[in-house]
Amino acid sequence: MVPDTICRHWILERDADGLAWLTLDRAESSANSLSSAVLDELEQLLADVARDLPQAVIIRSGKPSGFIAGADVKEFTTLTDRDQALTLIRRGQGILTRIEALPVPTVALIHGFCLGGGLELVLACRIRIASDDPATRLGLPEVMLGIHPGFGGTVRLIGLVGPLKGLELMLTGRALAARAARAIGLVDAVVPERHLDNAARALAAQPPKRKALPLRERLAGFPLARGLIAGQLRRMTAKKADPRHYPAPYALIDLWQRFGSNASANYAAEAASVAALITGPTSRNLVRVFTLQERLKGTGRLETPAPRTVHVIGGGTMGGDIAIWCALQGMHVTIQDLDTARLGQVVSRGQALFAKTLKERRLIEAASDRLVPDPEGNGVARADLVIEAIFENVAAKSALYRQVEPRLRPEALLATNTSSIPLEELAASLQHPERLIGLHFFNPVEKMQLVEVVTAAQTDPEIARRGAAFVLGIKRLPLPVTSSPGFLVNRILMPYLLEAVTLAEEGMPPAVIDRAATDFGMPMGPLRLADTVGLDICLSVAQILSRHFPVEVPPSLEKMVAAGCLGRKSGQGFYRHGPGAGKPPAKPTAIPSEITSRLMLRLLNEAVACWREQVAADADLLDAGVIFGTGFAPFRGGPLQHVAATGSAALLAELEALAGRHGSRFQPDPGWRQLVADEGGRP
Numbered sequence: 001m002v003p004d005t006i007c008r009h010w011i012l013e014r015d016a017d018g019l020a021w022l023t024l025d026r027a028e029s030s031a032n033s034l035s036s037a038v039l040d041e042l043e044q045l046l047a048d049v050a051r052d053l054p055q056a057v058i059i060r061s062g063k064p065s066g067f068i069a070g071a072d073v074k075e076f077t078t079l080t081d082r083d084q085a086l087t088l089i090r091r092g093q094g095i096l097t098r099i100e101a102l103p104v105p106t107v108a109l110i111h112g113f114c115l116g117g118g119l120e121l122v123l124a125c126r127i128r129i130a131s132d133d134p135a136t137r138l139g140l141p142e143v144m145l146g147i148h149p150g151f152g153g154t155v156r157l158i159g160l161v162g163p164l165k166g167l168e169l170m171l172t173g174r175a176l177a178a179r180a181a182r183a184i185g186l187v188d189a190v191v192p193e194r195h196l197d198n199a200a201r202a203l204a205a206q207p208p209k210r211k212a213l214p215l216r217e218r219l220a221g222f223p224l225a226r227g228l229i230a231g232q233l234r235r236m237t238a239k240k241a242d243p244r245h246y247p248a249p250y251a252l253i254d255l256w257q258r259f260g261s262n263a264s265a266n267y268a269a270e271a272a273s274v275a276a277l278i279t280g281p282t283s284r285n286l287v288r289v290f291t292l293q294e295r296l297k298g299t300g301r302l303e304t305p306a307p308r309t310v311h312v313i314g315g316g317t318m319g320g321d322i323a324i325w326c327a328l329q330g331m332h333v334t335i336q337d338l339d340t341a342r343l344g345q346v347v348s349r350g351q352a353l354f355a356k357t358l359k360e361r362r363l364i365e366a367a368s369d370r371l372v373p374d375p376e377g378n379g380v381a382r383a384d385l386v387i388e389a390i391f392e393n394v395a396a397k398s399a400l401y402r403q404v405e406p407r408l409r410p411e412a413l414l415a416t417n418t419s420s421i422p423l424e425e426l427a428a429s430l431q432h433p434e435r436l437i438g439l440h441f442f443n444p445v446e447k448m449q450l451v452e453v454v455t456a457a458q459t460d461p462e463i464a465r466r467g468a469a470f471v472l473g474i475k476r477l478p479l480p481v482t483s484s485p486g487f488l489v490n491r492i493l494m495p496y497l498l499e500a501v502t503l504a505e506e507g508m509p510p511a512v513i514d515r516a517a518t519d520f521g522m523p524m525g526p527l528r529l530a531d532t533v534g535l536d537i538c539l540s541v542a543q544i545l546s547r548h549f550p551v552e553v554p555p556s557l558e559k560m561v562a563a564g565c566l567g568r569k570s571g572q573g574f575y576r577h578g579p580g581a582g583k584p585p586a587k588p589t590a591i592p593s594e595i596t597s598r599l600m601l602r603l604l605n606e607a608v609a610c611w612r613e614q615v616a617a618d619a620d621l622l623d624a625g626v627i628f629g630t631g632f633a634p635f636r637g638g639p640l641q642h643v644a645a646t647g648s649a650a651l652l653a654e655l656e657a658l659a660g661r662h663g664s665r666f667q668p669d670p671g672w673r674q675l676v677a678d679e680g681g682r683p
């Protein structure tokens with residue numbers, strides 16, 4: 001085949017059978033995305049194709065990584081106003097309409113991810129063929145960025161698979177494997193990757209007949225049914241996404257309810273809706289969260305190979321789960337504990353997680369083989385990385401390091417999972433203090449994405465980089481932080497939790513306190529979180545922080561722990577748990593605004609202190625840490641972004657007023673004055 005036209009991103013080739021092959025291989029990028037430049041070229045090539053019509057047009061990717069990952073998210077941030085966004089979206093719609101209007105068969109060949117704008121492009125083709133590779137995933141995850149499909153995808157997907165399936169895919173953002181996509185009619189054929197080209201030739205010559213939609217999908221499209229279903233979808237969506245904070249899914253339901261399958265009116269409305277969403281605060285902040293996530297991943301990218309053989313010492317709650325997670329992610333793990341019964345528990349916990357996640361017997365067995373109980377600690381001498389997760393006790397940890405260090409390989413990393421002991425104190429027992437880092441995992445390891453990578457002045461930066469690469473290698477997000485008490489996440493979270501305890505002590509019902517936080521956008525209220533983490537753990541972190549910072553430990557917390565009220569694990573904390581829990585308390589309706597201020601301003605005040613002290617290198621990394629470490633309202637873009645959006649002067653004034661009423665724990669950190677000055681206000 002001779003290339004007809006080679007552009008920067010696309011190649012157009014015409015073969016002897018009269019087929020035109022359009023291959024996307026975006027320049028200077030490992031994955032394909034639909035940037036404006038990619039769309040510009042596509043538009044020109046489509047004009048070429050239309051001038052000299054082939055027998056069929058086949059669109060495919062030149063990248064081994066996948067088809068198209070979606071729109072170019074970086075370009076979203078350059079959109080300054082709604083009109084500009086509208087022009088861009090209408091243009092994209094226009095290009096896809098050109099594909100749809102070609103009077104010859106159009107075939108999309110999908111191998112690897114096919115997401116967002118990539119799937120919208122595929123939907124504009126007449127025939128879709130996917131490879132049966134497990135990496136092939138089709139989805140429209142736009143809601144996660146605070147928008148919905150805008151290149152005609154809302155109309156075409158519903159037209160192809162029906163409103164029930166189509167809306168479900170767009171509202172959840174879930175991606176489908178090739179066979180699941182074929183089952184709902186999203187793709188026409190699934191073949192092994194090596195047969196894709198032949199399948200394209202065959203189906204282009206004899207396009208498959210479109211099957212009629214199932215009856216329930218057809219019925220759902222009638223105007224009367226639409227109203228009922230839209231109401232139901234709104235109620236279901238409200239359980240997951242607060243309409244005040246996350247408008248996109250509701251905009252999508254509205255569009256469908258208003259326009260159904262009236263395509264031309266719908267395209268215009270779809271574009272207007274996305275233009276409004278994409279320039280609104282929620283989408284801007286969700287895009288920010290996405291780019292922050294990419295930045296965290298960047299901190300773990302390395303030229304040299306990351307550690308692959310791991311030895312974990314301490315098989316309790318954390319060490320056990322860390323070892324299991326590492327084995328699940330392909331690491332070779334040995335796990336050591338003084339108590340052999342603990343090792344047995346780790347193995348059975350591991351079995352359960354492997355079975356739940358991996359499903360296939362071969363994979364489950366391979367993961368189990370990678371998790372080896374090692375009571376003698378023989379793995380120390382072989383490991384690239386040793387992670388210590390024994391009791392939170394300086395003397396015990398130091399004694400252990402003295403035994404372990406002489407047996408380490410010269411290039412091995414030594415990491416501690418301590419949640420509160422400064423690295424400097426632990427490093428004092430080492431011959432080579434430069435090789436010690438903190439890898440602070442959060443509980444439960446299986447769910448919490450963030451791992452703080454802690455360094456002190458003496459730490460070798462290369463060791464820290466390798467630690468971050470390891471974290472990325474086990475599909476976790478590394479956040480570099482300095483060795484300050486509580487590091488970043490616990491330090492910022494704790495004053496907010498303690499304020500909630502104080503409010504409860506004053507007689508405010510826990511459900512009201514928690515509701516104030518979830519209304520603000522926190523994923524769980526602070527008292528429910530305290531119950532989940534364990535009140536004893538909260539108390540111990542609070543006591544450690546109170547030695548370094550003006551943190552008062554509320555007496556009621558000490559009393560509860562002394563009385564054995566530890567939260568979920570003891571059945572009683574701020575709430576009752578387990579079989580005797582009864583019904584959850586009724587949702588409170590009126591939340592006094594001072595509750596929200598007291599909770600959130602303590603969190604924000606501590607965030608400002610950490611920013612001033614550079615516990616994380618800059619404001620963006622700090623926001624990333626708090627979002628991924630605590631679930632802080634993603635639509636607000638992080639605590640410091642929230643301070644900037646609300647105005648630091650106004651928040652500072654509120655803090656000062658609270659300090660007047662409630663005392664020194666609300667004393668504004670000196671960092672606020674700097675923020676106000678930076679914003680151009682008067683300090």
Ligand code: NAI
Pocket residue numbers: 313314315316317318319336337338339342389390391392393396400417418419420440441442443537
């Ligand atoms: P845990 O009490 O559940 O487990 C500690 C384990 O270490 C026990 O199984 C014990 O037998 C073993 N152990 C003690 N000394 C040992 C030694 N010399 N050699 C081998 N094994 C030994 O403790 P947990 O909660 O897992 O905490 C471990 C570390 O992780 C602590 O430093 C803690 O601060 C930190 N951490 C705890 C979190 C949590 O939520 N529990 C969260 C993040 C960090």
